[in-house]
Amino acid sequence: MSVARIEVIVREGGRLVRLSGRWTLATTSQRVAGLSAELNRVADAASSWDCMDIEAIDSAGAILLWRAWGRALPLQLSIRPEHWRIFERIHTAEHEPRAPTVPISPLRGAMIIGSAVIGIGRHLVDFIALVGQFGLNLVHVLRYPADLPRREISANLYKSGVRAMPVTALVGFLIGVVLSYLSALQLKQFGADVFIVNIIGLGLVRELGPVLVAILVAGRSGSAMTAQLGVMRVTEEVDALATMGVPRGLRLVFPKVVALTIAMPLLVLWATAIALIGGMVSAQLQLDISYGFFFQTLPRVVPASNLWIGLVKGTVFGMFVALIACHFGLRVRPNTESLSINTTASVVSAITVVIVIDAVFAVATRHIGLPL
């Protein structure tokens, strides 16, 4: 394949620049800088250009020449007729109206802050609307039980509940072991070995169990729900449902929220139980506290109201994780960037909200269930 060549011929009345070879992207792209420097150098002194020997030229090659010519055709130019078309095209493209550039407003900083505030406001309004819609759907289903989306609820229960059991069990067990091990090291120093049951029992049942499971579920099911709804938005499935007269609130949001609200307290119960077993095993190994003693002491030092607090917290967490996931899922616009932004936002907000709610619970229930 012949490369692009430049040749300068000095003759009477000025210099002639003769171009030959192939002026295509494939032959010029690797030496664009060199070629354009060379062209610029010869262009200054050139009086006429001979392009008759150019074997092939494409738009990349033509743009290279065009720029060397100072964005206009040279006065004396000989060129093959079949190569004319490309320069005509460049000429046309050059004279199409430019897109006006938008000037940067002096109030840009204020606008950024303003739009952020408005954005947060919109989120709140949309979220409240979603919660309201969920409430209306709940009332509707109570009045017309036949409309209850049973299959969807059951599928979601399986996906976000049953399928989450192994990972919550594994994490719960390990946390139980770690908590028990660390506490045992401290308690041994004071000879307060028996209090290991109090620490592990209260900590896991009241605090760690629900929060741990909520964070796991937010990462696991929350992101899945957002991504699923988001892709359904991208592929217009949500719109398709709407045109069939199927209310998206009742069919997409409602089953997810109901299923997670049911599944979460059960998962909390499951994970807490496994975590207690982990703690018990570790306590037996570290402090020689027998399983029998652990079982006997646990109900005495951890009043049942703690379990109820844990389960109620689980229920509330589940509801909020699902609502937040649906909120962000339905905000996805049809592009990949928006999908990734909303999925991230969904998980981060869900975890943050879980911790905020947990703090509220801690304050509100400070007089309940703690043996004095």
Add this chain to the structure above:
Amino acid sequence: MTTTPVIRIRDLCTRFGDVWIHRQLDLDIQRGELVSLVGGSGSGKTTLLRMVVGLLLPDSGSIEVFGEPLFGGGVARERDLRQRFGVLFQQGALFSAFNVFDNIAFPLRELKCYDEDAIHDLVMLKLSMVELLPRHGRLMPAELSGGMVKRVALARALALEPELLLLDEPTAGLDPDRSDSFVRLIRMLGEELGLTVMLVTHDLDTLAALSTRVAVLAEQRILAYGTTEEIMQVEHPFIRNFFLSERSVRALQNSGLVAAPY
């Protein structure tokens, strides 16, 4: 000039599970041809196209593009070969995170040879080639109509000055008017840039208006390969159904390939 075909397929066999899609399929496409690949739904047209561009591997057989195999010989050779063809996907496959300008500029920037000014000039030229205006460069793919998506995707496919253009259902999802103008655009650019074009289509209007030759894919092989007139002489139930149904005859009459009844 060498006479190596641009695309050379030999003994291609593909199967999905127990279903044979292609069995000992042979096809040659010569330089400068506009070949339409037609066939019933599920006959493996798009699969064949995806194999030619190296997205799918055949179970056996060989595919050569520009006389070279698609795979092997190192990353650089594979990349150079892929830069010699452009692909227009059915849904456009524009990068939704980029605006139109950046979508077209993307392959040029990947070359790492051109400065931003040159890229700007080239992108503006491509935009004008596909009959879009400079201000369309700022739009995001989500804001484009179906016809514009196809045009932008075509501009992106042409960004690296390919010699071979592969089109998957170029007019699917366009209304007849848009589809006509898109076909005209492809034909004009094809002639102007000296492209070899392989397209998969269902649409007889597209086929009649664009192709110099037609390849009929049925019974897991290329059943017939020739000009539209030659193909219509072939006696085969599929071909008769495809070309001589009432709708098809109407489309072909419009293009003057079949005499209108009196």
